[in-house]
């Protein structure tokens with residue numbers, strides 16, 4: 027049978043109460059009996075001693091006639107039985123026997139207390155009195171009468187009283203036991219009720235919480251609440267361990283995802299303290315070390331970004347927001363878009379930082395490109411339109427003016443063709459993902475071929491040329507692309523250098539590449555334009571470039587072509603003037 031906590035508590039307390047009451051009761055009953063008997067014994071001894079003095083004080087020779095009245099007197103005064111027994115056992119006097127009885131009473135010489143008194147001077151015995159038919163306690167002490175005659179004086183008292191007291195004690199103990207059992211039952215019931223109420227509450231609470239997070243516990247109707255609690259706690263602990271394990275796995279997966287993200291992610295609690303930050307966010311915000319637990323404004327070094335975030339985060343209505351700002355990091359400007367997302371179930375925030383520098387740059391390049399293309403095309407088209415209109419309106423018959431107009435149409439048509447073919451080539455290069463086909467090329471031969479094409483223009487401007495390229499230097503390049511690159515650079519050298527400038531063409535060999543430099547000592551390009559001259563339509567001096575027939579696409583084409591051959595391009599400014607364009611091409615082995 028399964029006992030509930032109530033039953034267990036009741037049985038335990040009942041057992042304890044019974045053990046305590048029984049042991050105390052038994053001990054008390056026997057101690058009380060002994061104490062009473064010892065008191066009666068000492069009283070009897072006093073009575074016997076008094077009896078002895080009175081017997082010894084009888085002036086005449088001792089006879090039944092003078093001894094019995096002494097025994098009667100003393101027995102009446104002390105409420106005990108006083109017996110005077112001569113040495114031979116003859117009862118000389120007895121307070122409970124009259125004269126007739128005294129004659130008939132048997133010899134008391136062999137009574138144990140009498141024998142003991144004669145032998146040791148004091149005789150005690152507790153036994154059933156045949157004379158009085160009750161249990162008695164006897165004390166006997168010897169006397170020695172001066173008139174000759176010895177014997178014992180015996181005092182006796184019923185010990186029925188002791189038995190009565192002991193049986194009364196047993197009743198009291200029984201009653202006390204009964205009352206204690208009732209109290210024990212009530213106490214056990216009360217304490218069990220109080221304990222189980224708390225336990226049931228704890229159990230219910232634990233089960234409720236466990237069920238809330240999807241953990242199924244044991245049946246609540248279980249008899250033993252503690253057992254139920256232990257089983258429930260065991261299940262909860264087991265499930266929690268499982269859940270914690272799953273959560274740890276989830277967390278490490280999440281951390282791996284966060285760490286692998288290009289976007290920066292920062293999680294904040296309600297006090298704007300960082301609870302999570304990934305590597306990208308640390309790199310974007312230019313911070314390192316332990317950031318968790320620190321306030322956002324403590325880790326963000328830029329006051330404007332901090333202000334921006336503060337005002338966004340402290341808005342009354344917690345809705346997702348998107349901010350964009352410029353961010354200076356190690357001498358470079360970044361454009362950062364920040365998404366602020368309020369957490370759904372808690373008061374914190376998630377901040378996602380996207381680096382939109384490149385997107386914004388491309389957007390502005392695209393906008394510039396569209397504006398530039400339309401602008402570049404509009405001018406020659408307008409010339410063509412206007413001139414053909416004028417011709418149609420009659421200027422065609424003007425022998426002097428007509429050729430000028432037609433020549434302008436021809437020139438602008440060529441310009442349109444040049445722009446469109448450059449644009450086409452550029453877009454083809456952009457669309458084509460694969461590198462260009464390359465072959466073994468003697469660099470000096472290609473450079474000389476390109477120089478031939480511009481030789482006339484070089485001579486017109488009296489430009490000096492210095493070429494230092496070894497004859498046997500071979501590179502791995504695409505011939506057509508290499509020609510276009512060199513033509514563009516040499517063409518620019520002619521266009522943007524004044525008369526008698528010097529153009530130097532060099533080849534510098536390294537382990538895997540050959541660096542080809544085209545240096546001039548012309549007007550040069552200032553620093554702010556240097557990074558942009560490779561963009562489409564970017565020109566330092568638009569007017570001058572147009573006048574020179576430039577499309578603004580040459581260097582952009584150069585960059586694309588070189589990169590498609592596996593090299594790089596660059597521009598260094600020279601002091602006091604001039605510039606140095608360079609590009610690298612893989613060596614041929």
Ligand code: ADP
Nearest residue numbers: 518522559565566567571576577578579580581
């Ligand atoms: P463009 O058709 O205008 O020459 P490019 O793309 O070839 O276009 O060159 C871009 C701009 O770079 C030019 O407009 C010019 O301002 C500048 N540039 C190119 N080469 C030189 C040079 N050697 N010296 C000075 N400026 C140059």
